[in-house]
Amino acid sequence: MTDGETATPGSDPTETRGTTVGDLPGRRRLAVLAAGTVFWTWLLARWAYHNSLLDGLFTALGFPDLIRSERGVRQREGWIPAEPFGAAADAVGTVAAALGPAGVLVDWLRWVLDLAAFATTTAPALASGAFVTVYLTVLSMLFGLVIAVPLAVARVYGGRALRAVSLAYTELIRGTPLLAQLFFLYFGLPLASIAEDVGFTGQPPIPRAAAAVAIVGFTINSSAYQSEYIRSALQSVDPGQLTAARAVGLSKFQGIRYVVLPQGLRFAIPGWTNEFVYLIKYSSLAAFITVPDLFRQARNIGSETFQFTNIYVVVALFYLALVLTTAIAMGRLEDRVAIPGVGQSGPRE
Amino acid sequence: MTLLELEGVRKSYEDEDVLRGVSFAMDRQDVEVIVGPSGSGKSTLLRCVNRLTEIDDGAIYLDGEEIHGIDENDLRRRVGMVFQDFNLFAHRTARGNVTLGLTAVLGLSKPEAVERADDYLDRVGLADQADSYPAELSGGQKQRVGIARALAMDPELILFDEPTSALDPELIGEVLGVMRDLAEGGTTMLCVTHEMGFARSAASTLTFLDDGRVVERGPPEQLFENPREDRTRSFLGQLTDLER
Ligand SMILES: Nc1ncnc2c1ncn2[C@@H]1O[C@H](COP(=O)(O)OP(=O)(O)O)[C@@H](O)[C@H]1O
Numbered sequence: 356m357t358d359g360e361t362a363t364p365g366s367d368p369t370e371t372r373g374t375t376v377g378d379l380p381g382r383r384r385l386a387v388l389a390a391g392t393v394f395w396t397w398l399l400a401r402w403a404y405h406n407s408l409l410d411g412l413f414t415a416l417g418f419p420d421l422i423r424s425e426r427g428v429r430q431r432e433g434w435i436p437a438e439p440f441g442a443a444a445d446a447v448g449t450v451a452a453a454l455g456p457a458g459v460l461v462d463w464l465r466w467v468l469d470l471a472a473f474a475t476t477t478a479p480a481l482a483s484g485a486f487v488t489v490y491l492t493v494l495s496m497l498f499g500l501v502i503a504v505p506l507a508v509a510r511v512y513g514g515r516a517l518r519a520v521s522l523a524y525t526e527l528i529r530g531t532p533l534l535a536q537l538f539f540l541y542f543g544l545p546l547a548s549i550a551e552d553v554g555f556t557g558q559p560p561i562p563r564a565a566a567a568v569a570i571v572g573f574t575i576n577s578s579a580y581q582s583e584y585i586r587s588a589l590q591s592v593d594p595g596q597l598t599a600a601r602a603v604g605l606s607k608f609q610g611i612r613y614v615v616l617p618q619g620l621r622f623a624i625p626g627w628t629n630e631f632v633y634l635i636k637y638s639s640l641a642a643f644i645t646v647p648d649l650f651r652q653a654r655n656i657g658s659e660t661f662q663f664t665n666i667y668v669v670v671a672l673f674y675l676a677l678v679l680t681t682a683i684a685m686g687r688l689e690d691r692v693a694i695p696g697v698g699q700s701g702p703r704e
Numbered sequence: 705m706t707l708l709e710l711e712g713v714r715k716s717y718e719d720e721d722v723l724r725g726v727s728f729a730m731d732r733q734d735v736e737v738i739v740g741p742s743g744s745g746k747s748t749l750l751r752c753v754n755r756l757t758e759i760d761d762g763a764i765y766l767d768g769e770e771i772h773g774i775d776e777n778d779l780r781r782r783v784g785m786v787f788q789d790f791n792l793f794a795h796r797t798a799r800g801n802v803t804l805g806l807t808a809v810l811g812l813s814k815p816e817a818v819e820r821a822d823d824y825l826d827r828v829g830l831a832d833q834a835d836s837y838p839a840e841l842s843g844g845q846k847q848r849v850g851i852a853r854a855l856a857m858d859p860e861l862i863l864f865d866e867p868t869s870a871l872d873p874e875l876i877g878e879v880l881g882v883m884r885d886l887a888e889g890g891t892t893m894l895c896v897t898h899e900m901g902f903a904r905s906a907a908s909t910l911t912f913l914d915d916g917r918v919v920e921r922g923p924p925e926q927l928f929e930n931p932r933e934d935r936t937r938s939f940l941g942q943l944t945d946l947e948r
């Protein structure tokens with residue numbers, strides 16, 4: 356997604372779905388749901404507990420200690436003790452040593468338990484990073500959508516000039532690396548200091564001007580990709596639909612608004628899910644402009660503890676959880692808005 | 705009283721002259737049936753009347769007014785169209801298909817539109833299918849929704865472009881039934897159709913179009929029994945043979 360050549364989404368809006376977790380049958384589905392529930396309950400509780408937005412609210416209400424945002428991320432205490440895991444790991448180590456050469460058979464368990472102990476101590480910082488990653492991604496996707504729809508409509512239904520502008524924008528954004536775009540906005544343009552001056556950063560929920568810059572960058576970037584998905588979805592709407600709308604007396608704009616978009620946007624959901632998943636992962640580039648997202652938290656922990664393998668395994672699990680959640684949620688959305696004969700429920704004719 | 709008049713209408717695409725000077729006029733409450741071989745320009749002719757296609761030369765008058773002087777959305781409100789492939793709005797129920805034009809074009813309120821839609825769906829015998837989506841309807845039902853959608857706008861004229869050609873034979877009757885009712889009720893209709901039974905019984909005038917020109921035009925009995933042109937005889941002969 357950073358450099359147009361590796362991935363060209365938009366070529367096939369139907370490629371994503373098929374075997375997402377949302378389609379799993381019976382017991383396995385239940386297990387995934389249970390794990391997801393535990394993860395999200397914990398994560399949401401973490402966010403509620405250490406959240407500057409809620410802290411401000413409760414402090415104003417006279418409960419200054421209920422939610423603590425003033426503490427540095429790294430000083431936040433975990434809720435799950437690490438000691439039992441550490442002790443268990445030591446015990447396994449002893450057993451493995453006693454078994455001699457056969458000890459390798461159980462030694463992997465020690466690594467898992469060590470990892471669990473490590474995860475419980477680093478989880479609070481990662482939870483705070485995940486909060487940043489989630490709002491960066493969600494806001495950028497939504498703002499991007501607002502830009503992408505008119506871009507796509509201009510590409511498909513616009514006049515010559517509109518088509519050219521839309522095409523140029525899309526190709527420029529898709530043809531340059533996302534990281535370069537972020538650097539350009541952050542270091543090249545004085546966007547960060549403008550944001551600081553306007554003063555809407557520094558306040559919760561956007562902790563730093565860098566986050567605002569990241570949202571601008573991701574919004575611009577994802578709008579280009581989203582518009583490609585939406586464009587090809589619009590093109591798969593039968594032209595007879597707009598003809599019929601016009602024949603009833605609707606203007607072209609009304610026809611697009613009331614007939615083409617409601618169908619096209621449904622067709623675009625699988626591609627949109629793709630882009631959402633991409634952006635969750637690519638949002639890690641925000642770390643390079645100092646945004647304290649999930650990846651930056653992991654990187655910091657890594658350079659402090661030197662446990663690089665462990666931290667990147669743990670953070671990968673976090674990303675995986677976010678991505679799977681998105682895939683499932685979007686599958687649900689697709690089912691929910693499905694209309695007989697329009698999108699979902701098997702391949703379209 | 706003349707409702708629609710075409711005067712030397714010409715239309716060509718790149719290297720192909722599709723309409724080469726078509727002229728005729730029809731009165732209010734007339735049912736004009738146009739027949740002609742595939743590619744003779746029948747669909748193009750209909751689309752010129754509601755300006756889905758712009759003509760190159762000639763003039764078209766609706767109720768005495770040249771249609772290019774009328775706002776195109778206004779013109780289309782006054783001239784309904786029923787399509788060969790139905791073209792129902794796939795994401796809207798039968799009722800929603802009818803209400804869209806009522807709310808977005810006529811500016812009716814939602815409840816008014818629903819009431820009117822249900823009334824027209826009832827007229828085409830689909831009161832019980834109002835909540836069905838197009839994908840859940842049979843071809844005949846779809847086309848009846850298409851007719852209700854056009855009819856509900858209360859147009860002065862309805863264009864039918866081969867409304868039964870995409871239907872299985874056993875479903876044609878229900879659509880022709882609705883069209884006959886309309887004809888008897890005084891709706892002005894310009895129909896491209898090869899249903900010769902309908903042409904014989906319902907048409908006030910039959911026009912044979914070939915190669916972008918009106919070859920022959922007159923009362924249906926005359927064209928069937930006593931055509932002036934050999935081409936008319938052989939074409940209508942083929943069609944009637946097919947029907948036996
Ligand atoms: N939009 C278009 N562009 C180019 N050629 C067209 C277009 N529409 C129709 N034609 C051509 O015009 C001729 C007449 O088409 P049409 O009016 O659909 O005939 P009919 O409805 O009698 O079968 C055909 O040869 C067709 O290929």
Ligand SMILES: [Mg+2]
Pocket residue numbers: 746747748865866
């Ligand atoms: Mg045709």
